[in-house]
Structures are given as C-alpha cells and as structure tokens.
Amino acid sequence: MKHIDAGLLVAHALGDDAALCTEELHHLAVCGQCLQEVEELRHLAATGRLLSADDQLVQPSAVVWDRIRAGLHPPPAGSGRRRPAGGAGRPDRRLRASRFPRCHRS
Numbered sequence: 001m002k003h004i005d006a007g008l009l010v011a012h013a014l015g016d017d018a019a020l021c022t023e024e025l026h027h028l029a030v031c032g033q034c035l036q037e038v039e040e041l042r043h044l045a046a047t048g049r050l051l052s053a054d055d056q057l058v059q060p061s062a063v064v065w066d067r068i069r070a071g072l073h074p075p076p077a078g079s080g081r082r083r084p085a086g087g088a089g090r091p092d093r094r095l096r097a098s099r100f101p102r103c104h105r106s
C-alpha cells in the first residue's frame with residue numbers, strides 16, 4: 001500500500017482542505033498509519049500555536065547531547081547517503097519535486 005506523501009499530510013493537518021485529492025482522502029479514511037500521522041501533526045501544530053514570543057529555547061546540557069550522539073548511527077560506508085561538504089541545510093530538489101505528486105483524478 002502506498003501511503004500519502006508526508007508533505008501533503010502536513011498541509012492537510014494544517015487545514016489545507018485542497019491538499020488531498022479524492023483518492024488520498026479515501027486512503028486516509030482506511031489507513032491507520034496515515035491517519036495517526038495526521039493526528040500527530042495536528043497535535044504538533046496545536047502545541048506550536050500555544051507558544052508565544054516569551055517562550056525561549058534553552059540550550060540542552062552536555063549530557064543530553066551525549067545521549068543524542070550515542071543514539072545516532074553513521075550511515076554505512078559507501079551507501080552514498082552522505083551529504084557533500086557545504087551542502088548541509090540545502091533542500092534536495094528531488095524531494096521538493098516529489099512533494100506534490102500527481103493525483104489520478106477522473
């Protein structure tokens with residue numbers, strides 16, 4: 001089963017009623033995985049709306065960073081998944097192009 005594109009689920013969760021086509025809406029009605037993702041995104045958006053300018057990010061302690069590093073696994077050598085130097089933070093054009101897949105509307 002092909003699930004709905006993550007970018008489309010985000011748009012739908014944020015209230016864009018036109019984000020999903022009829023096929024995707026039918027899929028969402030029967031797919032627990034996609035529905036759960038939408039519900040989590042809606043919860044995240046609602047939480048974000050509770051933030052104000054007075055809310056400040058705090059610097060995690062060194063212990064937290066150590067735990068994060070310990071949980072990371074480097075990609076296997078030769079997997080081709082490493083980013084080129086200086087490319088960090090740049091969006092991948094292929095990902096952007098696949099964000100709005102064609103829908104087979106009849």
Ligand SMILES: [Zn+2]
Nearest residue numbers: 003004031034
């Ligand atoms: Zn799905």
